[in-house]
Amino acid sequence: MSALNELETIQDGLSSPFWAWFSRYITQEWGPSGLAYQQAVEMAATMPDGMAELQKVLHTSRAMRALLEYPGNRVNQLKSQGLKELVEIRSRGGV
Numbered sequence: 768m769s770a771l772n773e774l775e776t777i778q779d780g781l782s783s784p785f786w787a788w789f790s791r792y793i794t795q796e797w798g799p800s801g802l803a804y805q806q807a808v809e810m811a812a813t814m815p816d817g818m819a820e821l822q823k824v825l826h827t828s829r830a831m832r833a834l835l836e837y838p839g840n841r842v843n844q845l846k847s848q849g850l851k852e853l854v855e856i857r858s859r860g861g862v
Contacts (some may be wrong), residue, residue, distance in 0.1 A: 774845040777838050790835050797831040804828055 768776075780786055796803040804824065811820035 770845045770848040774842060777842050777845070781838055781842070786838075793831050793835055797828050799828070 795801055798804065807824040807827070808821065811817050811824055814820045
């Protein structure tokens with residue numbers, strides 16, 4: 768898949784109703800004030816090895832945030848890559 772095709776695919780996904788729903792759900796559940804996050808922190812606090820459990824909760828929260836940030840970060844990468852690709856295509860006589 769070319770950078771331009773991937774860029775278009777990701778941008779379409781980010782503007783979809785599903786992405787809006789999915790990102791809102793993950794944020795509501797695993798953001799700092801999210802229900803799943805708060806429950807996991809409370810559970811970790813009651814466990815014998817609570818610090819290790821808390822570290823797992825924090826890791827999960829960071830992973831969820833990274834998951835939500837990835838498409839936007841990838842769009843930025845692809846925009847610069849795609850512009851280079853477009854220039855190369857045009858210099859070969861295409862587009």
